[in-house]
Amino acid sequence: MKFSLLVSTSPASSQGAMTAYQFARAAVSQGHEIYRVFFYGDGVLNANALSTVPQDEINLPRAWDEFLTNHNIESVACVSSALIRGILDSDESARHKMTGVSLLESTQIAGLGQLVDASIQSERLISFA
Numbered sequence: 001m002k003f004s005l006l007v008s009t010s011p012a013s014s015q016g017a018m019t020a021y022q023f024a025r026a027a028v029s030q031g032h033e034i035y036r037v038f039f040y041g042d043g044v045l046n047a048n049a050l051s052t053v054p055q056d057e058i059n060l061p062r063a064w065d066e067f068l069t070n071h072n073i074e075s076v077a078c079v080s081s082a083l084i085r086g087i088l089d090s091d092e093s094a095r096h097k098m099t100g101v102s103l104l105e106s107t108q109i110a111g112l113g114q115l116v117d118a119s120i121q122s123e124r125l126i127s128f129a
Helices: 016-029 041-047 060-070 079-084 090-095 113-121
Strands: 002-007 033-039 074-078 108-110 124-128
Touching: 002 016, 002 041, 002 113, 016 033, 016 060, 016 124, 033 041, 033 113, 041 060, 041 074, 041 079, 060 074, 074 079, 074 113, 079 090, 079 108
Parallel strands: 002 033, 002 124, 033 074, 074 108
Antiparallel strands: none
């Protein structure tokens, strides 16, 4: 089965982002396909390259980055959600005259059209809040 995931909760505020990550890992391990992961709202914080956590906790953004890269899964952060939370790629950083990049390399910034496309291309779109 081909899934797309909508993640709209931050890695620190609830269990939703961790549940999405665990679902994605389990789905891939059972032979299913993840077409796209779409981070929306506070969910874009899962793509924050500057996120740090205590040593005894999982760094969920880094875990997402490794998983998405290793399995060649497309990942998108909603542009408006990302910008307002300071999540920038090199293009947005230059456009807004900022000095840094805070988006993980496994993720791109794009609009809601990518979410619509994911819902069309996938058999199931699962939302994690």
